[in-house]
Amino acid sequence: MEKEKKKNEWLEWGKAILIAVILALFLRTFVFATSVVDGESMEPTLEDGETVLFNKFTYLFNEPERGDIVIIKKPLKNYVKRVIGMPEETIAVKNGALYIDGKAYEQAFTSNERLQSTGRFGPIKIPENSYFVMGDNRAISKDSRNGLGFIRESEIIGKSEFVIFPFNEWSLTK
CATH class of the missing domain: 1.20.5 (Single alpha-helices involved in coiled-coils or other helix-helix interfaces)
Structure with missing residues (x-):
């Protein structure tokens, strides 16, 4: 027994x-996976070496929105960037200000100092089913302006939700 x-x-x-x-x-x-932030391109929002938990499920039913921090799958590595421009919009930067379809757009997620280092570019029309992404630390970010190009919807594999490591920096990503 x-x-x-x-x-x-x-x-x-x-x-x-x-x-x-x-x-x-x-x-x-x-549903969920993790990604390590590599480099300083998303500072001050995310720092080098932080591990973020990202939601793979959200974009099965919704499309990325302007301001979302997304994980982008490229052949050699994943990138963590912020969605700035949406499909079929025209985007330009002049004197540190971002213009979307000719209207100035406030970027509350980065400082004026970092905005000034964005440079001048555009106007550029974003293709259908593509997005324009940038890092929050514009001076050193490899993004849609200088290497990544337009990001196809299929390359966006998730939305960053939380910083989970280091443990003393747990927070929502915004």
Whole structure:
């Protein structure tokens, strides 16, 4: 009797562990994943070495919005950038100010000092099903202006939701 009770206990533990592993794999594959911020291009919002938890599920039903911090899948690495321009908009930067379809756009997520280092470019028309992204630290960011080009919707694999590491810096990303 005692042997059978122990056997049942082990069987229950095995089932619980198997269910937990399957659930974790499902969540990691289809809902949430992590990405490490590489470099200073998203400062002050995100810092080099921080680990962000990103939501893969949100863009299955919604499209990226201006201001979203997104994870971009490229052949050699993933990039963490902010969506600035939407499909079929015309974007330009003059004297540190961003213009979308000819109207000035306030960028509350970065400082005036960093805006001045954005440079001058445009006007550029964003193709259909593509986005224009930039890092918050414009002076050193590799982004749609200088290397990444327009980002196809299929290259955006998730939206950054939380900073989860280092543990003392847990916060929502915005």
